[in-house]
Amino acid sequence: MITLKLPDGSVKEVAPGTTARQVAETIGKRLAQAAVAAKVDGEVIDLARELPPGEHTFQVLTEKDPDALDVLRHSCAHVMARAVLRLFPGTQLAFGPTIENGFYYDIDSPTPIREDDFPRIEAEMQKIVALAEPFERFERPTAEARGLCADLRQTLKVEHIDDLARDHPDGLSFYRQGEFIDLCRGPHLPHAGRIGAFKLLSIAGAYWKNDASRKQLQRLYGTAFFSHKDLDAYLHQLEEAKKRDHRLLGKQLKLFTISTMVGSGLILWMPKGAIVRGVLESFIKDELLKRGYQPVYTPHIGRLELYRTSGHFPYYRDAQFPPMYTRPAAGALDLCQYRLSLGELDDKRETEFLQYAKTAYFVPPDYERAATQAEKLEYLHRYTLKMLETMQVDLPAYRAATDAKGRAEALLQWLADQEGFLLKPMNCPHHIHIYKAEPRSYRDLPVRLAEFGTVYRYEQTGELNGMTRVRGFTQDDAHLFMTADQVEAELKSNIELVLFIFTTLGLSDYRVRIGLRDPASSKYVGDPADWDRAEKTLIDVVKNLGMNYSAEAGEAAFYGPKIDFVVRDCIGREWQLGTVQLDYNLPKRFDLEYIGPDNAPHRPIMIHRAPFGSLERFMGILIEHFAGAFPAWLAPEQVRLVTVSEKFTAYGRQVEGELRAHGFRVQGDYRPEKIGFKIREAQLEKVPYMLVIGEKEQSAGTVAVRSRSEGDLGAVPVAEFVARLAREVRERRLGR
RNA sequence: GCCGCCUUAGCUCAGCCGGUAGAGCGGCGCUUUCGUAAAGCGCAGGUCCAGGGUUCGAGUCCCUGAGGCGGCUCCA
Numbered sequence: 081m082i083t084l085k086l087p088d089g090s091v092k093e094v095a096p097g098t099t100a101r102q103v104a105e106t107i108g109k110r111l112a113q114a115a116v117a118a119k120v121d122g123e124v125i126d127l128a129r130e131l132p133p134g135e136h137t138f139q140v141l142t143e144k145d146p147d148a149l150d151v152l153r154h155s156c157a158h159v160m161a162r163a164v165l166r167l168f169p170g171t172q173l174a175f176g177p178t179i180e181n182g183f184y185y186d187i188d189s190p191t192p193i194r195e196d197d198f199p200r201i202e203a204e205m206q207k208i209v210a211l212a213e214p215f216e217r218f219e220r221p222t223a224e225a226r227g228l229c230a231d232l233r234q235t236l237k238v239e240h241i242d243d244l245a246r247d248h249p250d251g252l253s254f255y256r257q258g259e260f261i262d263l264c265r266g267p268h269l270p271h272a273g274r275i276g277a278f279k280l281l282s283i284a285g286a287y288w289k290n291d292a293s294r295k296q297l298q299r300l301y302g303t304a305f306f307s308h309k310d311l312d313a314y315l316h317q318l319e320e321a322k323k324r325d326h327r328l329l330g331k332q333l334k335l336f337t338i339s340t341m342v343g344s345g346l347i348l349w350m351p352k353g354a355i356v357r358g359v360l361e362s363f364i365k366d367e368l369l370k371r372g373y374q375p376v377y378t379p380h381i382g383r384l385e386l387y388r389t390s391g392h393f394p395y396y397r398d399a400q401f402p403p404m405y406t407r408p409a410a411g412a413l414d415l416c417q418y419r420l421s422l423g424e425l426d427d428k429r430e431t432e433f434l435q436y437a438k439t440a441y442f443v444p445p446d447y448e449r450a451a452t453q454a455e456k457l458e459y460l461h462r463y464t465l466k467m468l469e470t471m472q473v474d475l476p477a478y479r480a481a482t483d484a485k486g487r488a489e490a491l492l493q494w495l496a497d498q499e500g501f502l503l504k505p506m507n508c509p510h511h512i513h514i515y516k517a518e519p520r521s522y523r524d525l526p527v528r529l530a531e532f533g534t535v536y537r538y539e540q541t542g543e544l545n546g547m548t549r550v551r552g553f554t555q556d557d558a559h560l561f562m563t564a565d566q567v568e569a570e571l572k573s574n575i576e577l578v579l580f581i582f583t584t585l586g587l588s589d590y591r592v593r594i595g596l597r598d599p600a601s602s603k604y605v606g607d608p609a610d611w612d613r614a615e616k617t618l619i620d621v622v623k624n625l626g627m628n629y630s631a632e633a634g635e636a637a638f639y640g641p642k643i644d645f646v647v648r649d650c651i652g653r654e655w656q657l658g659t660v661q662l663d664y665n666l667p668k669r670f671d672l673e674y675i676g677p678d679n680a681p682h683r684p685i686m687i688h689r690a691p692f693g694s695l696e697r698f699m700g701i702l703i704e705h706f707a708g709a710f711p712a713w714l715a716p717e718q719v720r721l722v723t724v725s726e727k728f729t730a731y732g733r734q735v736e737g738e739l740r741a742h743g744f745r746v747q748g749d750y751r752p753e754k755i756g757f758k759i760r761e762a763q764l765e766k767v768p769y770m771l772v773i774g775e776k777e778q779s780a781g782t783v784a785v786r787s788r789s790e791g792d793l794g795a796v797p798v799a800e801f802v803a804r805l806a807r808e809v810r811e812r813r814l815g816r
Numbered sequence: 817g818c819c820g821c822c823u824u825a826g827c828u829c830a831g832c833c834g835g836u837a838g839a840g841c842g843g844c845g846c847u848u849u850c851g852u853a854a855a856g857c858g859c860a861g862g863u864c865c866a867g868g869g870u871u872c873g874a875g876u877c878c879c880u881g882a883g884g885c886g887g888c889u890c891c892a
Binding site: 292391639 | 817818819820821827848849850851852853854855865882883884885886887888889890891892
């Protein structure tokens with residue numbers, strides 16, 4: 081017998097071989113009709129599946145259950161794939177999972193699919209849904225499954241089976257629906273007729289198995305619901321969310337702009353945006369001073385040697401603006417050094433090298449693109465020799481070296497003596513040298529150096545996004561230098577600082593991610609023992625604070641693990657804001673020390689932290705968070721005075737002066753327009769308060785207050801309005 | 817960087833099968849002196865992203881490049 085525990089606590093015994101649907105029928109006919117799938121021991125299964133022997137929890141899923149929506153969407157992905165196969169014969173299927181608000185299917189079709197094709201595909205899907213054919217599960221031994229996929233000419237599926245044969249030696253499942261058969265774990269709807277409403281949303285490129293070196297496929301995104309009403313509600317919600325987009329609001333509200341001439345990913349803060357940023361900066365600066373931080377300033381560039389020492393230059397070469405050598409040819413040799421140190425020339429870098437070589441008139445005449453890696457490196461070597469010769473630089477160590485690695489090292493020796501600078505990609509090396517500028521005692525620790533430090537990173541063009549992913553940004557950065565037994569308290573205090581900032585701004589929808597190193601990757605520097613210690617400390621601190629978190633391998637910085645605060649933008653993309661990073665490595669690389677109570681030198685430990693992340697990204701997220709309607713303490717313009725007619729201009733100016741004298745950001749609108757028009761403008765500019773001034777106010781010495789969100793609040797004496805607003809600003813009230 | 821799409825007035829956008837460019841808002845001028853989300857009339861404003869090609873003729877078709885959007889990959 082099979083024993084099932086139902087959600088209401090009752091227990092049901094059924095015979096072996098009973099299907100989930102049969103159980104639903106014994107519970108109730110209506111329930112069986114409403115059933116979409118079943119949940120056994122937390123796992124969602126088809127209604128047609130026979131229940132496994134033993135004791136289980138059992139639940140029938142109906143349309144109301146969120147898990148049921150996933151099942152529906154997964155089935156809809158199959159329907160879409162089936163429609164695509166009909167319309168685009170020869171299409172290869174990859175993966176078709178559900179995602180948070182819908183589903184996608186990765187495909188490789190002989191003729192690329194375009195958004196114009198969506199209506200045809202949707203019409204074909206509609207036909208399939210109308211037939212209401214069942215989804216039938218069947219299983220095959222792995223070898224046979226491979227054969228079936230091969231017969232279906234689904235080469236990607238065959239490749240996938242080869243990859244996962246190890247993990248599934250005892251067979252794989254398929255689902256058949258009409259002529260369509262797909263390798264799939266399931267579960268699925270009983271039949272396609274249950275798909276109430278669906279829509280294809282977009283199309284994008286995606287790499288096979290998420291690997292950029294593999295083939296790029298087309299990813300078709302769609303969504304589906306049980307009812308048209310739900311679909312319409314979702315589409316409406318999408319439209320509304322788009323109106324909060326910081327790129328749109330930034331333009332409308334004149335907060336920031338990006339100019340092609342200045343460069344992609346470089347934010348120009350317009351006066352209104354600059355006000356908000358300034359208020360945020362003083363907010364955090366005051367907080368830091370209270371917490372024992374010391375503000376510092378450092379320049380925007382630093383010597384290459386500095387970043388060779390820190391590791392930033394060699395490790396993130398491709399993500400930086402090119403180095404600036406005072407001797408131009410050194411730049412070319414630097415490029416050679418880098419390629420030689422990598423020991424390979426991939427297609428992209430080979431093209432770059434050829435272009436570079438051409439401009440220097442050093443193209444090897446017999447250069448063949450099809451050369452092997454070894455031949456390519458040989459050309460690179462000959463090019464380097466030619467450069468050195470022309471520059472009349474004699475490098476015996478280079479000549480003596482026999483392989484690319486040796487040559488790279490010899491070149492680096494020479495480059496290290498060349499004067500070269502880098503736009504700073506991080507502030508830490510500069511701050512480290514402030515730490516190093518004086519001898520430190522254990523009594524001085526922790527030393528907390530803070531700066532709104534602007535850094536530059538050459539992000540790939542496809543990554544740039546409004547204010548959230550840029551090439552020049554300012555971190556509210558600080559570096560803390562401390563002893564081992566101060567680490568925990570400092571970490572804790574920094575996490576609390578981030579939380580304080582988030583609370584003040586009403587950012588409540590975030591998640592905490594602990595970034596650990598990926599054991600399989602070689603990008604991390606330092607002693608594994610230090611890493612283990614650092615990772616354990618971070619996890620302990622977060623646990624002790626009772627926070628929810630997810631620990632994710634591969635999300636660490638190259639020098640240490642970190643705690644990130646991740647938020648979502650208006651269309652659901654995640655961005656890292658606040659970050660706290662623990663670092664045992666840079667102190668070693670820069671040979672930092674302090675004198676301990678034992679009168680001997682010790683190595684300090686560093687924390688890197690930026691509660692906002694970057695002011696640019698934070699501002700972008702904040703614009704979306706408030707939908708452009710900043711609370712009074714942050715608003716670029718706090719008060720707009722609107723006069724009923726030009727007769728009241730004088731009184732208006734008097735009130736304006738009074739408010740300005742109290743430090744408020746106020747602007748008077750004295751144009752001979754109707755006040756309805758002036759109010760509309762102020763409302764659209766999202767000014768928190770409008771003060772209407774006419775005959776009554778002038779004679780009574782009052783102002784008629786109108787709130788952006790609550791409308792007419794009635795007249796009050798000017799002094800009273802001043803007191804109210806001052807309090808609202810002081811308390812950093814969020815309003816709504 | 818990769819795949820797909822987009823780029824027309826300051827902004828939002830129309831512009832058919834290739835025949836020489838339009839609207840609304842905004843701006844400016846005049847009139848209106850007005851009570852809580854748009855007063856009326858008039859005027860100005862365009863290298864149709866850039867470069868090349870096809871064509872008698874290109875905003876429209878083709879190629880290359882730049883910038884943007886959505887993904888993917890990346891993100892110290």
